[in-house]
Amino acid sequence: MNEKVLDLPGIGIRIRTAREKIGLTREQFAEAVDLSALYIGQIERGQRTMSLNTFVRILECLHEDPNEIIFGEQKERQIDTSGVQALLKKCNEREMKLAEEMLKLVLTYVK
Numbered sequence: 001m002n003e004k005v006l007d008l009p010g011i012g013i014r015i016r017t018a019r020e021k022i023g024l025t026r027e028q029f030a031e032a033v034d035l036s037a038l039y040i041g042q043i044e045r046g047q048r049t050m051s052l053n054t055f056v057r058i059l060e061c062l063h064e065d066p067n068e069i070i071f072g073e074q075k076e077r078q079i080d081t082s083g084v085q086a087l088l089k090k091c092n093e094r095e096m097k098l099a100e101e102m103l104k105l106v107l108t109y110v111k
Contacts, residue, residue: 006070009046014069016044018062023104032108033057061108 019029026044030037035054042048043058050058059066067073091099 006049007046008049010072011069012044012046014064014072015058015062018064018069019044022062022107023100024108028108029061032061063107 019026024032026040027037030040033040033054034057039048043050055066059069062069088096088099
């Protein structure tokens with residue numbers, strides 16, 4: 001039987017990239033998934049494996065597809081964002097920054 005070996009460094013890089021994409025520091029992300037920043041750093045560098053429960057918590061926080069994180073395969077998402085875009089077009093620079101910070105906070109803690 002041909003067994004596939006997981007690319008832990010690749011998984012770690014994709015986790016770090018997803019974390020940075022939503023604007024979280026390693027410390028903020030660690031707090032959101034109830035892990036230490038040291039452990040998150042080890043995962044992101046591919047130095048540690050994680051339990052399935054930990055992986056699920058990470059995926060939920062990042063709002064990412066498991067295939068994208070494990071294999072780097074991206075699915076095209078079909079989400080209607082027209083309502084959000086219409087609201088954001090009405091914002092000035094200060095309101096836009098506030099909306100961004102609020103969205104980061106909400107997405108970090110919504111499960």
